[in-house]
Amino acid sequence: MKKSSMEFDLHTHSSQGSACSRMHIWDLIQAACQKGLDGVCITDHDYCWDPGDLAKLHRESGIQVYGGVELSTSVGEILVYGVHQPLLHLRDDLAKLTLLVRELGGLMVAAHPFRTDFALSAFSREERGLEPIEVEEMCRRPVFDFVDTLEVYNGRSSWQEIQAARKAAVVLGRKGTGGSDAHSVLSVGSCVTVFDNPVESEIQLVAQLRKGRFQAKKKEVSQHVLGM
Template sequence: MESYKYDLHVHTREGSACGRASGAEMAEAAAQQGYAGLVITDHFFNGNTTAAPELSWQEKVQVLKEGYLHAKQRGEQLGLEVFFGWEFGYSGSDFLTYGLDTDWLLAHPDVHKLPLYDYLQLVRQAGGMTIHAHPFREAWYVHVMRLVPELEDAVEVYNTSHQNPAFNARAAWYAEAYGLTGVSGSDAHSQEALKGGILLPHPVHSIRELMTAIRNREMVGLCTGTEIEWKSERRDRDSGRR
């Protein structure tokens, strides 16, 4: 059975100060590696953003979208779907945010200053989706690990940029313990880091379609960074078993 690979967590140098490749370059690398699509999730204004603090809110939003727009333009030339999101940061806790657009951002100036719980509630009320990125990552800037299972739509159980496998193992335990959907993302800041993603049995052509597929747990496999973890239903179909 054919499958379609989507990376859910990708950065660009236009929007993320830690990014090392442009949106166009990330799109080119993804197409070369057989991805069907990716989500550009540059750091929000409470993270490692390239948006200078003195910019107006409208100017900050333009900076946030620049990498996505470049990736989308190149993706259209290559047959690669590119979707818009961002990575909301709160003192070391990070949440990929999907399904909200420029109009929503412009209508919510300084939303990056909200406490985490209030932000997650606001996104859910607006019909958006949040994925808890690398919830058990250990780093110098992570002082507290915050878990909000009642307001998380999914958990990144494979962050393929991790060097310590324990971080992913703990995330998988957390998702299973709370009945949350587990997904995979590269957290790629350069072309060679594109190693993560989910596999779907069908293509999706909008961020809403991707969100629906995640919510319905339609994934047939998750990229671990070195191989594919096939879901049991996919293995059963491929082998002709029920």
């Protein structure tokens, strides 16, 4: 029987594609299986996985395995789904990047959009001697002119950062995604995206994201700073 909903970790990093990760891609997938996830997206930094290699991992593991990329841009890091070609040459031209991603049927998500405001700190801006900043002001940043939505639950974000992202999603009128941002097996699945309907292909995953047929969910989230 097909599941009526499916749980995906949409933000993970493998050691093959991200120098900062301590996790081999197969260990990542095994961790996802052990934690009962239905699928994962491998979103390495500025690196695109070959769809054929991911399809092989899907067949061998039994869970959905899709690719993406966490692209470093002039307005912050952006998760791109549904595109399997180099995009780094467009990192400083967001208009062209957005146009190409849309032409290819892809979708863009602002990754941990307020990380520079909270810098993985367990303390509030005020406690760190910084001026408070209103969420409405944050929402006027250029990145939101280009992305389809934003990541609201990130497994490496402080609780304050998560709260700000959730408020921003309301202000912007967008549903936010969830992903662990895992760099080690312990963090896989700490934050996820639950799709309302079954996902059996990358096209379906992108379509459900575009239509807002999902909910972001936190699972193993610390009240302060989440693990790596």
